[in-house]
Amino acid sequence: xxxxxxxxxxxxxxxxxxxxxxxxxxxxxxxxxxxxxxxxxxxxxxxxxxxxxxxxxxxxxxxxxxxxxxxxxxxxxxxxxxxxxxxxxxxxxxxxxxxxxxxxxxxxxxxxxxxxxxxxxxxxxxxxxxxxxxxxxxxxxxxxxxxxxxxxxxxxxxxxxxxxxxxxxxxxxxxxxxxxxxxxxxxxxxxxxxxxxxxxxxxxxxxxxxxxxxxxxxxxxxxxxxxxxxxxxxxxxxxxxxxxxxxxxxxxxxxxxxxxxxxxxxxxxxxxxxxxxxxxxxxxxxxxxxxxxxxxxxxxxx
Amino acid sequence: xxxxxxxxxxxxxxxxxxxxxxxxxxxxxxxxxxxxxxxxxxxxxxxxxxxxxxxxxxxxxxxxxxxxxxxxxxxxxxxxxxxxxxxxxxxxxxxxxxxxxxxxxxxxxxxxxxxxxxxxxxxx
Numbered sequence: 001x002x003x004x005x006x007x008x009x010x011x012x013x014x015x016x017x018x019x020x021x022x023x024x025x026x027x028x029x030x031x032x033x034x035x036x037x038x039x040x041x042x043x044x045x046x047x048x049x050x051x052x053x054x055x056x057x058x059x060x061x062x063x064x065x066x067x068x069x070x071x072x073x074x075x076x077x078x079x080x081x082x083x084x085x086x087x088x089x090x091x092x093x094x095x096x097x098x099x100x101x102x103x104x105x106x107x108x109x110x111x112x113x114x115x116x117x118x119x120x121x122x123x124x125x126x127x128x129x130x131x132x133x134x135x136x137x138x139x140x141x142x143x144x145x146x147x148x149x150x151x152x153x154x155x156x157x158x159x160x161x162x163x164x165x166x167x168x169x170x171x172x173x174x175x176x177x178x179x180x181x182x183x184x185x186x187x188x189x190x191x192x193x194x195x196x197x198x199x200x201x202x203x204x205x206x207x208x209x210x211x212x213x214x215x216x217x218x219x220x221x222x223x224x225x226x227x228x229x230x231x232x233x234x235x236x237x238x239x240x241x242x243x244x245x246x247x248x249x250x251x252x253x254x255x256x257x258x259x260x261x262x263x264x265x266x267x268x269x270x271x272x273x274x275x276x277x278x279x280x281x282x283x284x285x286x287x288x289x290x291x292x293x294x295x296x297x298x299x300x301x302x
Numbered sequence: 303x304x305x306x307x308x309x310x311x312x313x314x315x316x317x318x319x320x321x322x323x324x325x326x327x328x329x330x331x332x333x334x335x336x337x338x339x340x341x342x343x344x345x346x347x348x349x350x351x352x353x354x355x356x357x358x359x360x361x362x363x364x365x366x367x368x369x370x371x372x373x374x375x376x377x378x379x380x381x382x383x384x385x386x387x388x389x390x391x392x393x394x395x396x397x398x399x400x401x402x403x404x405x406x407x408x409x410x411x412x413x414x415x416x417x418x419x420x421x422x423x424x425x426x
Contacts, residue, residue, distance in 0.1 A: 076380075078380075079380045082383075083384070085389065108412075274319060
């Protein structure tokens with residue numbers, strides 16, 4: 001009902017205006033402009049960048065269209081159309097402004113991201129340097145420990161050697177020569193004349209020797225060397241010295257010296273250390289020497 | 303609502319030259335002038351598109367003032383509605399220029415920073 005009446009009234013109004021405008025049916029230029037502007041904005045980026053202002057522009061255009069539909073080309077229609085053009089342009093401008101802001105923020109954010117990246121890579125580098133330093137430290141400590149171990153091992157060995165020498169000095173001659181540590185045992189305390197069976201008293205002495213030798217560096221090698229005086233033939237003395245050395249060697253093995261560390265060798269009447277013309281000299285020449293060879297040099301400190 | 307609007311539309315042509323019965327649009331004049339002031343303060347005269355919108359607004363305001371003096375308040379109202387819309391557009395256009403400048407400054411800073419980073423990288 002209401003609509004009907006409005007239509008009737010509009011027709012009446014249009015009729016009145018229609019007379020004045022000589023019956024032209026073309027829409028006013030402002031309305032055409034408004035339609036064109038809105039269509040342009042609506043197909044561009046504005047619906048996304050500034051939908052609110054574009055919506056206002058649409059409402060304004062609708063107002064202008066409604067006014068034109070009802071009343072035709074009135075001043076009011078033209079004003080509303082003009083407003084629709086301006087509102088559309090406003091929406092476009094605001095949309096572009098927002099887009100610029102967004103791009104600016106993007107650039108600023110990217111800039112901050114760059115800064116963060118730089119900070120991150122610097123701190124990563126710092127972390128790597130720290131780890132390197134820590135590893136180096138660990139290596140130094142390990143080296144220090146190894147050095148200390150080696151040192152204490154050597155000190156132990158020296159201490160053991162000193163102790164062994166002191167023990168042996170009680171009944172044997174102990175000296176250092178190029179072959180190593182040489183323990184010289186007099187033949188008279190070990191064997192009866194022309195025999196190679198150990199005397200019972202000799203066994204007690206050799207127990208002490210074995211005990212001392214066990215205290216020696218466990219890596220050292222030993223040679224038991226037998227010597228005689230010049231009485232008797234060369235081959236006889238060679239055989240006698242060999243058997244005596246072997247007897248001492250075998251006994252020491254039974255006392256706990258590892259068999260693979262100790263060998264026996266007879267030298268007969270050679271390598272005499274005293275004059276064979278006197279009884280004292282011959283007594284000195286009848287002897288057994290235990291040579292403790294120095295530890296393999298490659299195992300000592302660099 | 304519609305009826306009163308329509309009756310107004312019908313009445314206006316009937317009233318014809320009796321423009322004096324429409325009160326002077328002083329509020330609209332103040333609104334339009336306020337909007338042009340805002341546009342000027344935002345630097346509308348530094349941005350060609352804003353400058354044009356502002357010029358249109360100013361011209362229509364002075365035409366409206368002349369119309370008010372002539373007693374044609376109806377025409378003055380119409381001009382002022384348009385002037386205000388032009389001035390508001392000028393405001394938005396001035397802001398767009400500001401955003402463009404800020405964006406350019408950001409881009410320049412970024413480029414400057416990249417140069418600095420590059421130089422630092424070269425020093426390392």
